[in-house]
Amino acid sequence: MSVHTLRIDEKDVSARAGQTILEAARENGIAIPTLCHLEGLSNVGACRLCLVEVAAVGGGTRLMAACVTAAAEEMVIQTDTERLREYRKMIVELLFAERNHVCSVCVANNHCELQDMAVAQGVDHVRYDYLEPTCGVDLSHQRFGLDHNRCILCTRCVRACDEVEGAHTWDVSGRGTLSRVVADLNTPWGASETCTSCGKCVMACPTGALFHQGSTVSEMIHERTRLSFLVDAREKKQWNA
Amino acid sequence: MNAPTTAVGQDEASPGTHPSGDERFARIDEAMQKHAFEQDALIEVLHAAQEHFGYLRTDLLHYIAHGLKLPSSRVYGVATFYHLFTLAPRGEHTCVVCTGTACYVRGVDRLLAAIEAESGALPGQTTPDGRITLEVARCVGACGIAPVVVFDGNVEGGQTEDSTLDRIRKWDHHGSE
Amino acid sequence: MDQNELRSIVEAERSERRPVQVRVCTASACLASRSREVAGRLRAAAEGAGLGDRVDVREVGCLRLCSEGPLVKVEPEGVLYERVGVDQADSIVGAIGGGTAEARVGDLSEPFFARQLPIVLENSGAVEPERIASYLAAGGYGQLRRVLREMTPQQVVEAITRSGIRGRGGAGYPTGLKWATVAKMPPGRKFVVCNADEGDPGAFMDRSVLESDPQRVLEGMAIAGYAVGADQGYVYLRGEHPLTIRRLRLAIDQARRLGVLGSGIFDSPFNFRIDLRIGAGAYVCGEETALMASIEGRRGTPHPRPPYPAQSGLWGSPTLINNVETLANIPAIVREGADRFAAIGTASSKGTKVFALAGNVRRSGLVEVPMGTSLRTIVEEIGGGAPEGRSIKAVQTGGPSGGCIPAAHLDTPVDYESLKALGSIMGSGGMIVMDDRADMVDVARYFMEFCRDESCGKCIPCRAGTVQLHRMLVRIRDGQATRDELHRLEGLCEMVRHASLCGLGQAAPSPVLSTLRFFREEYESRLIGG
Ligand SMILES: Cc1cc2nc3c(=O)[nH]c(=O)nc-3n(C[C@H](O)[C@H](O)[C@H](O)COP(=O)(O)O)c2cc1C
Ligand code: SF4
Ligand code: SF4
Ligand code: FES
Ligand code: FES
Numbered sequence: 001m002s003v004h005t006l007r008i009d010e011k012d013v014s015a016r017a018g019q020t021i022l023e024a025a026r027e028n029g030i031a032i033p034t035l036c037h038l039e040g041l042s043n044v045g046a047c048r049l050c051l052v053e054v055a056a057v058g059g060g061t062r063l064m065a066a067c068v069t070a071a072a073e074e075m076v077i078q079t080d081t082e083r084l085r086e087y088r089k090m091i092v093e094l095l096f097a098e099r100n101h102v103c104s105v106c107v108a109n110n111h112c113e114l115q116d117m118a119v120a121q122g123v124d125h126v127r128y129d130y131l132e133p134t135c136g137v138d139l140s141h142q143r144f145g146l147d148h149n150r151c152i153l154c155t156r157c158v159r160a161c162d163e164v165e166g167a168h169t170w171d172v173s174g175r176g177t178l179s180r181v182v183a184d185l186n187t188p189w190g191a192s193e194t195c196t197s198c199g200k201c202v203m204a205c206p207t208g209a210l211f212h213q214g215s216t217v218s219e220m221i222h223e224r225t226r227l228s229f230l231v232d233a234r235e236k237k238q239w240n241a
Numbered sequence: 242m243n244a245p246t247t248a249v250g251q252d253e254a255s256p257g258t259h260p261s262g263d264e265r266f267a268r269i270d271e272a273m274q275k276h277a278f279e280q281d282a283l284i285e286v287l288h289a290a291q292e293h294f295g296y297l298r299t300d301l302l303h304y305i306a307h308g309l310k311l312p313s314s315r316v317y318g319v320a321t322f323y324h325l326f327t328l329a330p331r332g333e334h335t336c337v338v339c340t341g342t343a344c345y346v347r348g349v350d351r352l353l354a355a356i357e358a359e360s361g362a363l364p365g366q367t368t369p370d371g372r373i374t375l376e377v378a379r380c381v382g383a384c385g386i387a388p389v390v391v392f393d394g395n396v397e398g399g400q401t402e403d404s405t406l407d408r409i410r411k412w413d414h415h416g417s418e
Numbered sequence: 419m420d421q422n423e424l425r426s427i428v429e430a431e432r433s434e435r436r437p438v439q440v441r442v443c444t445a446s447a448c449l450a451s452r453s454r455e456v457a458g459r460l461r462a463a464a465e466g467a468g469l470g471d472r473v474d475v476r477e478v479g480c481l482r483l484c485s486e487g488p489l490v491k492v493e494p495e496g497v498l499y500e501r502v503g504v505d506q507a508d509s510i511v512g513a514i515g516g517g518t519a520e521a522r523v524g525d526l527s528e529p530f531f532a533r534q535l536p537i538v539l540e541n542s543g544a545v546e547p548e549r550i551a552s553y554l555a556a557g558g559y560g561q562l563r564r565v566l567r568e569m570t571p572q573q574v575v576e577a578i579t580r581s582g583i584r585g586r587g588g589a590g591y592p593t594g595l596k597w598a599t600v601a602k603m604p605p606g607r608k609f610v611v612c613n614a615d616e617g618d619p620g621a622f623m624d625r626s627v628l629e630s631d632p633q634r635v636l637e638g639m640a641i642a643g644y645a646v647g648a649d650q651g652y653v654y655l656r657g658e659h660p661l662t663i664r665r666l667r668l669a670i671d672q673a674r675r676l677g678v679l680g681s682g683i684f685d686s687p688f689n690f691r692i693d694l695r696i697g698a699g700a701y702v703c704g705e706e707t708a709l710m711a712s713i714e715g716r717r718g719t720p721h722p723r724p725p726y727p728a729q730s731g732l733w734g735s736p737t738l739i740n741n742v743e744t745l746a747n748i749p750a751i752v753r754e755g756a757d758r759f760a761a762i763g764t765a766s767s768k769g770t771k772v773f774a775l776a777g778n779v780r781r782s783g784l785v786e787v788p789m790g791t792s793l794r795t796i797v798e799e800i801g802g803g804a805p806e807g808r809s810i811k812a813v814q815t816g817g818p819s820g821g822c823i824p825a826a827h828l829d830t831p832v833d834y835e836s837l838k839a840l841g842s843i844m845g846s847g848g849m850i851v852m853d854d855r856a857d858m859v860d861v862a863r864y865f866m867e868f869c870r871d872e873s874c875g876k877c878i879p880c881r882a883g884t885v886q887l888h889r890m891l892v893r894i895r896d897g898q899a900t901r902d903e904l905h906r907l908e909g910l911c912e913m914v915r916h917a918s919l920c921g922l923g924q925a926a927p928s929p930v931l932s933t934l935r936f937f938r939e940e941y942e943s944r945l946i947g948g
Contacts, residue, residue, distance in 0.1 A: 285695070285715075319715070319717055346856065382625050
């Protein structure tokens with residue numbers, strides 16, 4: 001298998017053919033922030049938090065999403081420049097402004113990837129208007145709930161349901177900032193004809209948008225890693241299923 | 242949801258005998274057949290459904306999802322992504338105001354505000370009496386004669402507040418006779 | 419179809435032609451001014467005057483001076499009538515063969531026409547868009563036939579490369595290079611897609627080309643298909659324009675029935691089929707990856723490139739995507755030769771460009787000029803300048819992805835690099851003139867609103883950023899913002915421009931940045947506390 005050598009943050013690293021910048025970085029202990037990426041699911045390059053600066057041929061740098069860009073020979077990459085830090089901060093602030101993220105009353109408080117991201121990027125206030133949209137909460141499912149107020153439209157639930165469970169209960173409706181995650185034909189979750197109640201979307205969700213009803217905070221912890229464990233196990237045929 | 246439950250079989254959609262009793266479903270079947278029930282044909286089929294039913298009722302989306310063997314959430318996602326598709330019935334008359342750049346530069350904002358005030362509807366809405374649906378379009382291709390309003394499919398250029406309101410009032414009067 | 423058939427159709431078409439042609443424009447704008455009724459009355463008038471066998475009333479495509487429609491042109495006399503009313507039909511027919519009609523006569527020697535160089539539009543207003551025979555009689559499909567008989571695919575790619583033509587859809591990517599990339603991909607399923615989405619909200623060039631001379635675009639696609647090794651083409655057309663859809667559908671049907679599209683075209687082994695795909699109202703679907711998603715029946719959300727469509731496009735196969743105008747140039751390049759084409763225009767921008775000239779300008783319509791023509795020539799000479807008592811403030815090119823060029827820069831030549839240097843882009847050809855009444859902050863707000871409404875919502879910078887940018891612009895326009903807010907606006911513009919996934923978000927800040935560059939005082943003077 002061919003191997004590429006490249007430089008990430010002044011460190012020489014090698015990447016196997018087909019590996020993304022993100023994979024190569026993580027294997028070498030270099031952290032790049034991500035939100036829409038989840039191990040085991042396809043990558044969509046949507047949240048833009050994993051943007052890195054790649055030296056361009058004619059000088060200067062180009063911003064590329066590490067999760068969807070293949071590592072190539074002799075790439076020179078910076079993952080943590082001042083410019084990137086500022087952009088990431090803005091992106092997180094935009095998310096907090098877009099919907100109603102009231103962490104203190106959220107089931108995911110203290111183990112929310114958005115919250116972690118805010119801390120990691122040093123977000124201490126939001127410079128933009130809180131849009132305060134009216135968003136519903138769907139509690140029609142016996143075991144799970146969906147709170148649109150906390151959804152960041154990362155589509156991890158959509159991909160988990162489609163790619164791992166094969167049910168394709170979820171999709172995104174509308175467009176732009178009016179986009180919403182929907183089950184079936186905008187059906188209450190509990191009435192969905194396709195949902196198998198497997199809970200994979202809940203595992204995949206980075207925030208408290210999808211949750212176990214009646215769950216306590218501690219029960220939500222470590223859920224997410226189960227999904228990639230499951231995919232990994234299947235790929236390696238560790239299970240017969 | 243009260244969709245006609247029989248799925249469309251490739252062979253059973255002969256005109257005049259649609260199991261739902263509504264012949265317009267046969268038109269949807271034709272559209273699906275024309276594309277050999279390929280899932281890629283979703284947008285074409287939605288166009289056909291909207292053409293024959295006026296808008297995309299939930300049962301139609303269900304029917305199409307069934308026919309093309311697509312996840313229903315995907316059909317819903319597509320139907321709501323594209324602005325030409327509408328999931329609500331339209332009024333008797335439609336008034337489409339062009340808000341493209343040429344019309345904007347020629348002051349279409351004032352025209353639109355006047356129509357909103359007169360009809361009480363905002364773009365995308367239908368008056369409560371179901372008479373007029375107000376919509377906006379971004380350039381209808383007649384920039385040379387901006388500002389442009391489309392009344393029931395007829396493109397009219399060089400519009401003024403007066404000329405537009407006149408047209409709308411005429412609809413009102415005819416409707417209430 | 420073989421050569422004899424083609425010849426007999428052309429001969430029949432020519433021999434049936436009556437001595438006098440009365441051409442009535444039935445493209446969008448003229449149609450809106452009831453030109454079809456005018457055509458009907460002209461026909462009746464000709465019959466009534468006993469001229470039925472001498473006069474042909476033909477419904478043609480765009481005669482270009484849209485603001486003065488309905489337009490009627492009488493050939494071979496070469497008289498253009500403007501703003502023709504139905505009641506003027508008798509008088510126009512009466513004036514045939516000498517005499518003056520009671521109708522406004524246009525001046526074909528005025529700059530609006532004299533300064534233009536129609537190549538893409540050479541048949542526009544001459545051939546009948548709804549009859550393929552009329553296109554054939556004008557030499558149509560002759561270049562496809564020649565290419566199939568005399569050139570290898572590689573020679574075609576070379577000719578296109580040598581012509582120097584660059585894409586007319588906005589980005590100006592060299593067409594020859596794109597064709598070569600697709601041609602070089604291993605043999606197998608390949609596609610040609612004609613991007614006819616034309617989403618710029620003040621542009622109607624591509625639509626006019628398709629409404630006026632649809633066969634030309636199909637011929638260009640077939641030549642492209644031969645060159646790159648594709649046997650299937652798609653035209654992706656907006657759903658908003660029933661007339662364009664109908665004409666194109668008719669054109670494809672006619673071409674298929676005649677055999678100029680289909681299997682074994684002109685007795686060669688080349689097969690090429692074209693299907694229509696109708697969009698449903700989404701500007702972002704003009705972006706090539708979103709367009710392909712839409713053709714595949716999905717939500718029109720872009721995906722990251724690479725892979726580029728030329729490598730992995732529709733259903734994973736190599737796909738050539740070109741704009742309508744790019745493809746409409748192809749038959750002319752093949753006919754005239756790459757070198758003659760390359761002689762038109764400037765060093766880096768070859769050939770002509772079609773603009774849709776509109777806004778606060780006296781004469782609006784379709785304008786085709788050599789690349790390198792100055793904005794002043796287009797706006798002041800061809801367009802006649804601002805309306806009575808007004809002066810030109812700025813010219814907007816490139817629509818929501820472009821910028822506003824101030825009057826002081828009107829001597830700028832239109833070519834890809836010059837417009838870019840001014841913070842705008844060539845775009846697909848929308849050109850909107852703004853006079854001294856224009857509020858440039860509101861212009862920026864207008865385009866931001868458009869981008870906000872058209873954002874697909876996939877990536878955060880564009881989805882959530884355009885909403886905030888729009889709110890800031892409203893506050894600045896209304897005098898409710900501080901200097902701090904202006905800085906926030908600029909900072910967010912930077913981020914959205916560099917971090918967004920696709921061209922829509924990346925270019926959404928352009929109108930703001932360009933108005934800030936040239937009209938900054940309009941922003942600053944409204945800030946609270948100065
Ligand atoms: C948001 C967006 C909208 C676009 N709209 C169009 C369009 O309406 N027509 C078009 O030809 N190209 C459009 N483009 C450019 C296409 O992506 C593509 O570059 C072009 O069709 C290639 O053809 P060309 O090389 O012949 O110019 C758009 C790009 C973006 C980012
Ligand atoms: S519900 Fe959760 S997983 Fe699904 S899109 Fe929203 S934030 Fe992402
Ligand atoms: S830039 Fe805008 S239109 Fe493009 S992918 Fe992102 S959200 Fe969608
Ligand atoms: S993790 Fe790469 S774009 Fe979201
Ligand atoms: S902008 Fe209104 S018709 Fe083009």
